[in-house]
Amino acid sequence: MSKMTYKGYHARVEFEPNDGVFAGRLAGINDIITFEADNVKGLEEAFHEAVEDYLETCQSIGKDPQKP
Numbered sequence: 001m002s003k004m005t006y007k008g009y010h011a012r013v014e015f016e017p018n019d020g021v022f023a024g025r026l027a028g029i030n031d032i033i034t035f036e037a038d039n040v041k042g043l044e045e046a047f048h049e050a051v052e053d054y055l056e057t058c059q060s061i062g063k064d065p066q067k068p
Helices: 040-061
Strands: 002-006 009-016 021-027 034-037
Touching: 002 040, 009 040, 021 040, 034 040
Parallel strands: none
Antiparallel strands: 002 009, 009 021, 021 034
16 A cells, blocks of 8 residues: 655555556545546546545535545
8 A cells, every 4th residue: 555645635545456446545534535547647647636626626515625
């Protein structure tokens, strides 16, 4: 398992051999935010996109985003 960090958010990443993808999940918050990609560059992009989407969604519904 490896960790990634972006805008103060951390993600746990694992390789899913049955699906042939890297799967990640934001760590340290109760909201469930996941992402996946089939290569490392795509994984980093998907992670950044997931964080940005989470922050935008929280803002649009008037919720404070959780922080790790």
